[in-house]
Amino acid sequence: MEPADEHDTPAEVDATFRTQRRIAVGHFLVFVGVTVAVPTLTLVLDWWSAGRLLGGFSPNFLMTALGLYAFFFLLALAAATLATAVEARMLGQPSESFSDEADEGP
Amino acid sequence: MNAGGLVVLVALLGLVTAAAFAVRPRGASTIDFYLAGQRVGVVTNACAICGDYFSAASFLGVAAAVYASGLDGVWYATGFAAGFVPVLLFVAAPLRRFGEFSIPDFLGRRLGSERVRLAAVGVVQVVILSYLVPQAVGGGITWQLLVGWGLAGLSPYATGILLSTTVITALVAFGGMRGTTWTQAAQFLFLLAALLWLAAVAWGTGFSYPQAVGELADQPLHHPVTVDGGMRLQVEPSRLEADQPARFGEPGARYGRLGQFALVATLMMGTAGLPHVMNRYFTSPTGTAARMTTVWVLGLAGVFYALAVMLGTAARALIPDAVAGRPWLEELTVDGVLRVPEHALLVLGRLHGAAPGLGFVATGALLAVMSTIAGLLLASAASWGHDVYERHVNPMATQAQAVRAGRVAVVVAAAVSAALALAIQPEALSALFPSIVATMVTWAFALAGSALTPVLLLSIWWRDMTGAGAVAGMLVGAVTAVAMVAAGGALGQGDMAPLLMTPTLVAAPLAALTAVVVSRRTDVRVDADEVWLRLHGTAADRQAERLARLTILGVRDQTVLGRRPWNGR
Numbered sequence: 152m153e154p155a156d157e158h159d160t161p162a163e164v165d166a167t168f169r170t171q172r173r174i175a176v177g178h179f180l181v182f183v184g185v186t187v188a189v190p191t192l193t194l195v196l197d198w199w200s201a202g203r204l205l206g207g208f209s210p211n212f213l214m215t216a217l218g219l220y221a222f223f224f225l226l227a228l229a230a231a232t233l234a235t236a237v238e239a240r241m242l243g244q245p246s247e248s249f250s251d252e253a254d255e256g257p
Numbered sequence: 258m259n260a261g262g263l264v265v266l267v268a269l270l271g272l273v274t275a276a277a278f279a280v281r282p283r284g285a286s287t288i289d290f291y292l293a294g295q296r297v298g299v300v301t302n303a304c305a306i307c308g309d310y311f312s313a314a315s316f317l318g319v320a321a322a323v324y325a326s327g328l329d330g331v332w333y334a335t336g337f338a339a340g341f342v343p344v345l346l347f348v349a350a351p352l353r354r355f356g357e358f359s360i361p362d363f364l365g366r367r368l369g370s371e372r373v374r375l376a377a378v379g380v381v382q383v384v385i386l387s388y389l390v391p392q393a394v395g396g397g398i399t400w401q402l403l404v405g406w407g408l409a410g411l412s413p414y415a416t417g418i419l420l421s422t423t424v425i426t427a428l429v430a431f432g433g434m435r436g437t438t439w440t441q442a443a444q445f446l447f448l449l450a451a452l453l454w455l456a457a458v459a460w461g462t463g464f465s466y467p468q469a470v471g472e473l474a475d476q477p478l479h480h481p482v483t484v485d486g487g488m489r490l491q492v493e494p495s496r497l498e499a500d501q502p503a504r505f506g507e508p509g510a511r512y513g514r515l516g517q518f519a520l521v522a523t524l525m526m527g528t529a530g531l532p533h534v535m536n537r538y539f540t541s542p543t544g545t546a547a548r549m550t551t552v553w554v555l556g557l558a559g560v561f562y563a564l565a566v567m568l569g570t571a572a573r574a575l576i577p578d579a580v581a582g583r584p585w586l587e588e589l590t591v592d593g594v595l596r597v598p599e600h601a602l603l604v605l606g607r608l609h610g611a612a613p614g615l616g617f618v619a620t621g622a623l624l625a626v627m628s629t630i631a632g633l634l635l636a637s638a639a640s641w642g643h644d645v646y647e648r649h650v651n652p653m654a655t656q657a658q659a660v661r662a663g664r665v666a667v668v669v670a671a672a673v674s675a676a677l678a679l680a681i682q683p684e685a686l687s688a689l690f691p692s693i694v695a696t697m698v699t700w701a702f703a704l705a706g707s708a709l710t711p712v713l714l715l716s717i718w719w720r721d722m723t724g725a726g727a728v729a730g731m732l733v734g735a736v737t738a739v740a741m742v743a744a745g746g747a748l749g750q751g752d753m754a755p756l757l758m759t760p761t762l763v764a765a766p767l768a769a770l771t772a773v774v775v776s777r778r779t780d781v782r783v784d785a786d787e788v789w790l791r792l793h794g795t796a797a798d799r800q801a802e803r804l805a806r807l808t809i810l811g812v813r814d815q816t817v818l819g820r821r822p823w824n825g826r
Contacts, residue, residue: 157803159794161786168793175346182342186335186525190517192510200507209506215331216566219629220559227345227555231548234350237546242795243749253289 159242167241169235178230185222189214264616299546302440302552306537308441308448310337310528310554311389311561312629313395316448317622318695319562321598323569326493327505328477329512330569333695334562338522340528340702341558345551346528351717351792352546358539359639360532360709367716367792369782370724373649376731378640380708383735385637386674388531389630389703391694393678394581395599396421396626399695400591401435402603403619418678425627426671429634430664431654438540444628445557451621452564456604458609459571466567469574472508488591496755505573515762520699521763527702536622536639538726542805543798560652572601579608599694606669630671637670638663699759700742707738715772720789722772725779730772737764 189211192199199211208216259530282536282742312318314338322330323335361381365374391607400417408417428440479490495501495509496516503510508517528534577593580586606618647654654662681693711734712727738760745757782788791797 152733157796157800159790159796161790163793164790179343179346186339186521187518188510190332191323195515204469206465207468207474209470209474212328212331212470212474215328215335220563221337223338223342223601224552224555224559227342227552230346231552234295234548235545238795245801248378249316
């Protein structure tokens, strides 16, 4: 196949789009939930601001100043890996009819 | 005057100019000038995006906000970093796959509407100007402290603004996106090196981060205010507990119960609408590369902001005890507290490395200013030159004419931003905002997140979005954001002010709702399916990857053939 022949069908793209949307929205909800939880805990849990960890950090400060960055990176890595794998699996594969014909053999 | 620092600065600027010259676009094509030929690798682009994004607000402003407001200031850094998660999840790959030159170009072509393109150009230019002004202010502040004198009768602050803006304008007009990519990547590495050096020397002199946070946590926060012509410290009242002072380790110095949520939402939504950052995604070779670039950006941003927050804390802990016996520091402080919080990192640099240390950090600050100004000017050039000049003013323009129009746009945008920055006096505003630079950048995020991001997201993820819906959404988002920020500014120190000045939580849903309602009442473009294939299909990515593989194989074959003794050419 020549490079110019690369193409996707509307049905394939639509199915991929729906899967990608699920992945993006799912990861976004986790992202918002964890990010919002950090200031919310300040309002409902005294220990979150007053407790001391690792010699002086409050859990709130530790999470805001360090923990959230690690969380963002890991979440992004997981989402990107999954999204790329989904695209590789759902798009750009030889069509089923072509594969079937090839498998049947003479 | 800090001669050592000035020498370091001039030497580094010379290096940057040489780099821009070496990698300048050879042809006069617009795709080279605006998009660096769309061949920028993942790590290079991630570093360039960081150089673009980590402005004076990130380098000077985050440390200043932490210095002035403690935990509430830390949320600036968190919000700045968090903004790239929605970019990765919703924007990066589809935006690149659809291609084009700029956000207005993307919206115009996606929705098949020149009206959308022109409306987006208007919003983009206001966002760019809002972002450019605080960068120029950062340049002025840094020059004021690094050099302390002005040229041609100007104040040091004005000289810093004019010099930093002029130098970077020349570099951008000359180097275009290709030159800017490499200089921005190098500038980011320099910023990171400056923060790592400061962290290392602070640790080396016995600074303990957990211990400093523990000791500062319960201390009341103060800020300098002008009283009867002199300056004295005033206790910062808590916005969460009545009649209590705000404390470094607790929320309340800057925001009430909803304030932090509003700030994070504003920064989170704003990133996806920042024209200079989003334009960089068009330089990636594929959508997948754009996505992985964002993962790298988040990793680098985490390291950068964690260091900036730590150094803001270090400044709060170390400066009060360092004032005695240092007349230069006495001039900058009131009873051990800095008059201008943005001086925090610069003062740490001088405390730990004397004049060369100050020069090193100040060079980082100026590079942060200049790399962001470069990205903003390029984004401005792309939208004026490509979206207005090429499409509406002179549709028959040659490539050289279009590039020239972009260069003129660069100069005009730079001149306007410098003029506005000259009208601002940072010391007069330091009592009102935790960091004037970070606060002003937040206004740009507010406008971008309220007017552009909702329309961008709907255009990518909702097939029935229409041009009329996009225009209505952008207008409602922009007007709501500007009105709320203006109302917040008018209220000054009231409890509602911080909430109003971070308006995205209200303005973005309103913009999205308007866009949906109007789109429902207007016709969807007829070739929506074709547009969908470009946005969410990977055929173009696969083709680009296949061509790259073939090119590599061709080069390898030629190399092998060239080595064979029987290859008689």
